[in-house]
Amino acid sequence: MTAVLPPSPEPDEASGSGLAQPPVLAERGSDGDRSRTGGLFRRGGRGGRGDRAKDDAGASVWRLAFRRLRRNPVAIIGAVIVAIFLVVAIAAPWLAPYAGDATPGRDLIRPTAIPGPSAEFPLGLDRFGGDVLSKLIWGARASLIIGVASTLIGLVGGLLLGLLAGSFGGWVDSGVMRLVDLMLAVPSLLLAVSIAAVAGQRPFAVILAIGVVQIPIFARLLRGSMLAQKGQDYVLAARSLGLSRGTVTMSHVLPNSLGPVIVQATLVLATAVIEAAALSFLGLGGGRPTTAEWGRMLTQAQNELAIAPQLAIYPGLCISITALGFTLLGESMREALDPRSRKG
Amino acid sequence: MAGTTDTTETPSTTAGVTGTASGEVLLRVRDLEVTFTTEQGPVVAARNVSFDVLAGQTVAIVGESGSGKTTVATAVLGLLPGNGRVTAGSVEISGRDVVGLSRAELQRMRGRVLGLVPQDPMTNLNPVATVGSQVVETLEGTGVARGRGAKERARDLLVEVGLSDAESRMGSYPHEFSGGMRQRALIAMGLAGSPALLVADEPTSALDVTVQRVILDKLADLTTSRGTSVLLITHDLGLAAERASHLLVMYRGELVEHGSAREILRDPQHEYTKRLLAAAPSLASRRIQIARSTGQLDAVADDLLAPTEVTEVGEVGEAVGTEAAPVIRASHLRKVFPGARRGLRRRPDVVAVDDVSFDLPRGQTLGIVGESGSGKSTVARMVLDLLPPTSGSVELDGLTVGARSQAEEVAFRRRVQPIFQDPYSSLDPLFTIARTIEEPLRAHGVGSVTQRRARVRELLEQVALPEDVLRRYPSELSGGQRQRVAIARALALNPDVVVCDEAVSALDVVVQAQILHLLAELQSQLDLSYLFISHDLAVVRQIADQVVVMEKGAVVEQGRTDDVFDAPQQPYTQALLAAIPGANLDLAIS
Structure with missing residues (x-):
């Protein structure tokens, strides 16, 4: 371990040893008369006044991670993509020239030809005469809603199960984890299809389907993370203070276990966008044929692939780039929270 | 002063000739500077380091963590991590400068000229290969022996390093070995190519003291009989003085003192060496x-x-x-x-x-x-x-601990408090120092907010920490400071x-x-x-x-x-x- 680490950049024992500033060394006596010297408290007093300035440098684990994130170009690229996606999705009503399911170019469509880009429709029209640009913009909104809602379902469900398993242990743990194993045993897309089949072809079914599939992943992650934290000495120290098990779990174990869960949530957003597209590609999303959704746009583009390949390319690109953005952001968050995981 | 006067050594820039040393300079390090590229910019981990190791001599580099001792050793081996570079100076082995040698050239030297006994025997053996095959691999890699010959040589080596029952141990996996046995195997691998210089980086720090002594004795035996020079890296001045004829004391990337072990013990010159000696x-x-x-x-x-x-x-x-x-x-x-259950069977x-x-x-x-x-x-x-x-x-x-009412439990917790080993894991990384020290007071409902704040300051004074650590997080403190915080927390309730x-x-x-x-x-x-x-x-x-x-x-x-x-x-x-x-x-x- 020490073989690869450069000297620690941390402040070095500045308080006690006096070794931080070699010149001080000589004026200090032996260790025995060290701790009550005036120098120490002079320094302490100065620190008291100066600590507001220093405070900006002071940082929790989260702030340190954020600082690392800011310096990582990959994270910046991911964040920019995600930001653009968010802005487009939220501002869709103002950005899009037409409503998502409007078909303003209805009259221009011929069976053998679908008009390409023009001044009025910058990205051209689709089979029904809808404006492709508008549909892509509204599609971003649909993806965001599905992505966030399904991730939330997965997150909340997974956190509850993981918390249950991680904090109680014993047979509760075994029971919860077997349930989770059971959920993991079913292929995710198949589970999603069956949920959609039972719940009907509605957007809600897609959200539920994608979210439920994520529950076991979050549950396992949180449990594993909590078990690792529970072994740490600060948890033992908290227990020896006489804090109840619940307090120790909620104020120490859980907050320290959330890092990987948050990273996973970002990565799941990427998966959710792709899976939402896949499910609506399979026709499980419900709604009308003209509803603006990237997956549905892909499905429809299949029929026109020969005469209008751009109809498949645009939504395909949107899905890939959005998923890429979330993945880059998630991966760099993972790195920032745990610098050791970095390769090379 | 119980010093003896029979020494003929004179303080000089090179190591004195002792024991079996033939006087020929094997390793010559001059003005070595190693720089690491980090998130915080370049960090010079070692600067102006110059020393010699003579053939057959044992030289120890002593220093605390972060002093650059391991950096120097890895630079000598050409094994600096990807973000580290030799930015100045030279490392000559038998007269040949190894700084800037190509990977392939270094590869040829390792094992045959340079050997390494790494620090942690637990992680430095491949867990999925048998110990025997790893020694054989080293022998074949260094070109000492091949095939059947390598196998026999490996067995001999394992016998030499003192592994009882070497024959059957050849086929064992590392997890079947104790820490001491693994370190023996690693020494066997380090010596497989009969290197002229063996770098031993804290070779026994992870081992129990009794095992430590046996291993070091073995290492000394083997290197003396072969005339191998040893560069021993350690944080323990006592161990270094006992094992090496010559000491190099490093502090914050610099060589602050060097000389014969006896002289340094008797008459340390640098302030840091004195401190180390006292500590x-x-x-x-x-x-x-x-x-x-x-x-x-x-x-x-x-x-x-x-x-x-x-x-x-x-x-x-x-x-x-x-x-x-x-x-x-x-x-x-x-x-x-x-006993843990393993399938249907239960271990004892x-x-x-x-x-x-x-x-x-x-x-x-x-x-x-x-x-x-x-x-x-x-x-x-x-x-x-x-x-x-x-x-x-x-x-x-006189009151039995455990199995009591809630009130008794609370009373007990107030009176008995722990301080744990690892200052890096004993503080909640998400709590500021103020919150950490205050937690016991809050948990037991002691005093008002202002009273608690005053108590936290008083505790901080008792453990001699400056007040400005209060708003900081554990990750910003050094190990010693963290342990002081842990002590303050333990004392908060007047146990x-x-x-x-x-x-x-x-x-x-x-x-x-x-x-x-x-x-x-x-x-x-x-x-x-x-x-x-x-x-x-x-x-x-x-x-x-x-x-x-x-x-x-x-x-x-x-x-x-x-x-x-x-x-x-x-x-x-x-x-x-x-x-x-x-x-x-x-x-x-x-």
């Missing part, structure tokens, strides 16, 4: 030993932290001690961990602690020493009531008993000495009783009044520290004591 527990323990045999106890007052009064007062204290009820009394403690139960009894007199320190697996930490957890004993009991002022579970083991010696002094000072101020768990006998020698020696869950020997250390009765205790490095060093006490 190293092995040396302090040796000084106490010398002082006791010569009756100069006053001279080692700074080393002897336990406020044991000498003879006449001691007699009185003892008499009183037997009368007064101890603050903690452990009687016939036994802890059995049920593990008896971690077996019939351990001791008294901790009020205001004193009881040391519990033992090697890993001796059950000492399990005893600590039982005393802290974090683990219920299988049988036997712990009494706090009677503090259980220190390897509380200083993870710290550098200088910091370790400071924390030990702090603990001793707090003890006399606040009338604390310590249960001090440690694997390091030298540290226990310094701080404990009473000592309990444990082996494999059972008490081997117990008594007053002076008695146990002066006249150990049991062979195990004798072996432990003999394993403290530096037992034969001639040290000045003054």
Whole structure:
């Protein structure tokens, strides 16, 4: 371990040893008369006044991670993509020239030809005469809603199960984890299809389907993370203070276990966008044929692939780039929270 | 001054000729500078390092973590990590500059000219290959032998490093080996190519003291008989002085002092070396030993932290001690961990602690020493009531610990507090220091917000930390500072008993000495009783009044520290004591 680490950049024992500033060394006596010297408290007093300035440098684990994130170009690229996606999705009503399911170019469509880009429709029209640009913009909104809602379902469900398993242990743990194993045993897309089949072809079914599939992943992650934290000495120290098990779990174990869960949530957003597209590609999303959704746009583009390949390319690109953005952001968050995981 | 005058060594820029050294310079390092590229920009980890290692000589680099000692060693080996570079100076091995050699050229030198015995035997063997095949691989890689010949040579090597039953051990996997056996295998691999220079980076730091001694003896035997030079990297000055003829002391990336081991021990020049000399527990323990045999106890007052009064007062204290009820009394403690299930079979139960009894007199320190697996930490957890004993009991002022009402539990927690080993994991990384120290007060509803704040400041003063750490997070503090915070937290509720579970083991010696002094000072101020768990006998020698020696869950020997250390009765205790490095060093006490 020490073989690869450069000297620690941390402040070095500045308080006690006096070794931080070699010149001080000589004026200090032996260790025995060290701790009550005036120098120490002079320094302490100065620190008291100066600590507001220093405070900006002071940082929790989260702030340190954020600082690392800011310096990582990959994270910046991911964040920019995600930001653009968010802005487009939220501002869709103002950005899009037409409503998502409007078909303003209805009259221009011929069976053998679908008009390409023009001044009025910058990205051209689709089979029904809808404006492709508008549909892509509204599609971003649909993806965001599905992505966030399904991730939330997965997150909340997974956190509850993981918390249950991680904090109680014993047979509760075994029971919860077997349930989770059971959920993991079913292929995710198949589970999603069956949920959609039972719940009907509605957007809600897609959200539920994608979210439920994520529950076991979050549950396992949180449990594993909590078990690792529970072994740490600060948890033992908290227990020896006489804090109840619940307090120790909620104020120490859980907050320290959330890092990987948050990273996973970002990565799941990427998966959710792709899976939402896949499910609506399979026709499980419900709604009308003209509803603006990237997956549905892909499905429809299949029929026109020969005469209008751009109809498949645009939504395909949107899905890939959005998923890429979330993945880059998630991966760099993972790195920032745990610098050791970095390769090379 | 008990120094001898037969030395002919003169302080010079090169190492003196000692032992089997032929006088030929094998390794010549000049003005070496190593820079790491980090998130915070370039960091110079070593600068202006110049030294020589002669053929057949053992040279030790001593320093604390972050001093650059390992950096220098890896630079010599050409094994600097990807973000590290030699930015100035030269490293010559047998007259050839290895800085800037291509990977392939370095590859050819490794094993045959340069060997390495790495630090951690647990992670440096490939877990999915047999030990034999790894030694064979090294032999074939260095071109020493091939095929059947390599196999025979590997067996011979394993016999040489002292692996009993080498024949059958060849086919074993690393996890079937103990730490000491793994380190032997690693030494075999390091020596496989008969290198001219063996770099041993803290080769025994991860091992128990008794094993440590045997391994180092073996290493010395092998390298002496082969005329191999050794560059020994260690944080323990006592160990370095015992094993090497020449010492290089590094501090903050610079070589602050070098010279013959004897000279440095007798007359250290640099302030840091003096500090190191004063702080190293092995040396302090040796000084106490010398002082006791010569009756100069006053001279080692700074080393002897336990406020044991000498003879006449001691007699009185003892008499009183037997009368007064101890603050903690452990009687016939036994802890059995049920065997883990493996498929349908159950492994046999593990008896971690077996019939351990001791008294901790009020205001004193009881040391519990033992090697890993001796059950000492399990005893600590039982005393802290974090683990219920299988049988036997712990009494706090005559009241049995455990199985009480909520109110009693709260009262107990206020009186018995822990300090753990690892200052990096014993503080919640998401809590500011202020919140960490305040937590016990808040948990027990002590005082108002302002009163608590005042108390936190008072505690901070007691552990000698500046006030500006209050708003900081543990990740911004050094190991020693963190341990001070942990002490402040433990003291917040004015406990009677503090259980220190390897509380200083993870710290550098200088910091370790400071924390030990702090603990001793707090003890006399606040009338604390310590249960001090440690694997390091030298540290226990310094701080404990009473000592309990444990082996494999059972008490081997117990008594007053002076008695146990002066006249150990049991062979195990004798072996432990003999394993403290530096037992034969001639040290000045003054």
